[in-house]
Amino acid sequence: MKKVVSLLAILTLLFSLAACSSNKETNKTEGKEKAAKKEEVTLSYANWNLGTEEEQNLERLMIKAFEEKYPNIKIKIDESVSTTDWNGTLSTAASSGTMPDVFALPQIPLALSNDWLLDITKFASKDKEFAKIPEAVQESAKHNGKVYAVPFAQHFMGYFVNKDLFNAANLDYPEFGISLEDFESAIKEVTNVSKGVVGLNNPFSIVDWYPAAANDDMGWYTLKDGQYALDSKEYINGVNLAKELGTNGYTYETLKDDQKANFKGENPDQVWLQGGVAVKFDGSWATTPLFEKASFDWDFIGLPGGKTGLTNDFVGISKSTKHAEEAYLFSKFMSFGNEGFKKRMEIADKEGKTLNTLPITTDKKILDAYFEIQDVPGIRTAYENIDKAIIEPVKTVPGYVDARWQAPTGVKAGDQANATTGQLVDAFLRGELKVEDYAKQLDQLADQKSKEALEALK
Numbered sequence: 001m002k003k004v005v006s007l008l009a010i011l012t013l014l015f016s017l018a019a020c021s022s023n024k025e026t027n028k029t030e031g032k033e034k035a036a037k038k039e040e041v042t043l044s045y046a047n048w049n050l051g052t053e054e055e056q057n058l059e060r061l062m063i064k065a066f067e068e069k070y071p072n073i074k075i076k077i078d079e080s081v082s083t084t085d086w087n088g089t090l091s092t093a094a095s096s097g098t099m100p101d102v103f104a105l106p107q108i109p110l111a112l113s114n115d116w117l118l119d120i121t122k123f124a125s126k127d128k129e130f131a132k133i134p135e136a137v138q139e140s141a142k143h144n145g146k147v148y149a150v151p152f153a154q155h156f157m158g159y160f161v162n163k164d165l166f167n168a169a170n171l172d173y174p175e176f177g178i179s180l181e182d183f184e185s186a187i188k189e190v191t192n193v194s195k196g197v198v199g200l201n202n203p204f205s206i207v208d209w210y211p212a213a214a215n216d217d218m219g220w221y222t223l224k225d226g227q228y229a230l231d232s233k234e235y236i237n238g239v240n241l242a243k244e245l246g247t248n249g250y251t252y253e254t255l256k257d258d259q260k261a262n263f264k265g266e267n268p269d270q271v272w273l274q275g276g277v278a279v280k281f282d283g284s285w286a287t288t289p290l291f292e293k294a295s296f297d298w299d300f301i302g303l304p305g306g307k308t309g310l311t312n313d314f315v316g317i318s319k320s321t322k323h324a325e326e327a328y329l330f331s332k333f334m335s336f337g338n339e340g341f342k343k344r345m346e347i348a349d350k351e352g353k354t355l356n357t358l359p360i361t362t363d364k365k366i367l368d369a370y371f372e373i374q375d376v377p378g379i380r381t382a383y384e385n386i387d388k389a390i391i392e393p394v395k396t397v398p399g400y401v402d403a404r405w406q407a408p409t410g411v412k413a414g415d416q417a418n419a420t421t422g423q424l425v426d427a428f429l430r431g432e433l434k435v436e437d438y439a440k441q442l443d444q445l446a447d448q449k450s451k452e453a454l455e456a457l458k
Contacts, residue, residue, distance in 0.1 A: 041323050042074045043330055046081035046090075046100040047315070049356070058344065058353040059334075065343045066333050073326050078103075090116070099318040101327045108141070108149050109398040111316055113456050117148040118317045123328040132361045133336050134386050137312055140396040143457065149314040150331040153357035156284040156382050157209075157309030157392060158302035165197055165278045165296070166190055174279065175299075176381045177306040180213055184241065190278040191250050196262045201272060201280040202253040203246035207425060208404075210238025212390045213305040220309065220390050221404055226450060228403065230443035239428050239435040247431050252277055283311065287376060288354045300378030303390075308382040310389040312360070314396075336360040345373060362386065399453030403446035411438060421445065 051057040063075045078100045082089045086106055093099045094116055111117050124130045124147040130138070133151055141149040159174070166173035166186070174186050187199030211218040211234040222229040229235060246254040253268055265271035272280050273293050279301075280286075290298055302308040315335070317327045333340035341359055348355045355374060359366050362383075371380055382389070393400045405422035413419035413427035421442065428435040 043101040044076050044078045045102045046078040047104040048083045061347050101321040105314040105316045118319045121147045132363050151312045152315045152335040153313040154360040160280045163297040176301045180304045183304040198252045200251040203242040203251045205281045206242035209303050228446040231439040308389045311392040399449040402449040
């Protein structure tokens with residue numbers, strides 16, 4: 001009996017070992033099959049910042065770095081989406097079932113209304129690095145509380161100052177946090193057109209940022225929580241300040257030709273780089289020519305009141321993609337992810353390329369690494385005050401483009417019988433019409449366009 005029991009025990013052990021071996025082989029086979037399947041993943045990608053294959057710009061080098069890091073994912077650049085008709089060719093791709101897996105977004109609302117975008121909330125909500133994107137930027141990528149876009153690049157908007165011009169005039173140069181009153185005084189006091197010095201490059205952006213600088217409860221172009229306040233004193237005062245500076249010789253682009261003859265340079269950018277403009281409104285992308293060409297001491301000072309304009313590029317993941325997880329991984333690597341941004345800095349340094357985005361994160365280690373290689377004191381201060389930043393809403397807010405520029409107003413302005421909102425504002429700045437007479441109408445029209453755009457997304 002003992003022998004029988006022993007034999008049975010041995011047989012049982014042998015069958016168990018065989019089964020175990022079989023399971024291992026099965027798991028190994030399944031693992032190989034999964035690996036083989038992963039190796040077949042190809043993502044199509046369309047963006048307007050890729051340059052040509054011959055140029056091998058930073059974006060293309062980043063794609064190669066991603067493929068090296070994740071050899072199971074290949075990126076195929078979709079050349080069918082045209083930079084001359086981005087939305088039109090995207091629409092064609094969508095209707096023909098050839099939508100890129102990942103693509104640049106000129107405007108998130110347009111993509112939502114066309115039902116192009118995948119809801120990526122399930123990826124973003126579990127991503128600790130997505131949580132470190134500045135809160136205002138996170139919110140701008142959402143619709144109805146869900147994430148539909150990936151913040152791809154980040155830029156600050158505000159003023160750059162030529163410190164040398166103020167020093168030469170024995171004046172204190174503007175710094176980050178300057179008040180509205182002191183900003184206006186600085187522009188006027190430094191201007192000396194006969195000697196080829198003017199305070200501002202142009203007055204046009206003032207109407208957009210002034211309300212938020214004057215009132216913490218307002219945003220860009222007064223927009224806050226979906227409502228405009230274009231009949232407010234803040235907006236009216238901003239328009240009138242822009243008109244005063246522009247029509248009284250304090251801004252280069254509105255000077256008369258005989259006045260411009262006092263300056264060096266054939267266009268506004270040249271005049272700035274050659275030291276004729278004291279304060280210039282621009283984006284953080286303008287640091288590159290300043291580092292390379294400016295012979296004067298300069299800094300970024302943001303906007304009056306310690307604020308900064310914040311503008312982002314975005315990419316979307318197609319609703320029709322078959323590889324959502326890989327598409328999110330790729331989008332993250334190319335944009336806000338720590339791993340990807342470290343690689344971006346490494347490539348830029350090694351290949352002599354210019355970093356074409358600020359870090360899209362509040363992660364101190366990443367910010368410190370960035371400022372080690374490209375330190376602008378004012379931009380560092382802007383990051384320290386990023387909770388006070390105001391979002392430039394062109395790419396994110398439904399109806400904004402109509403509200404600010406394109407909606408017909410029914411008002412005659414100059415030679416325009418039915419001026420658009422943008423043309424009407426320009427008429428205010430030229431002094432042809434008074435903003436006070438049309439502010440209420442402009443406000444109602446902006447709110448109407450916002451409502452219509454939101455209704456279209458339902």
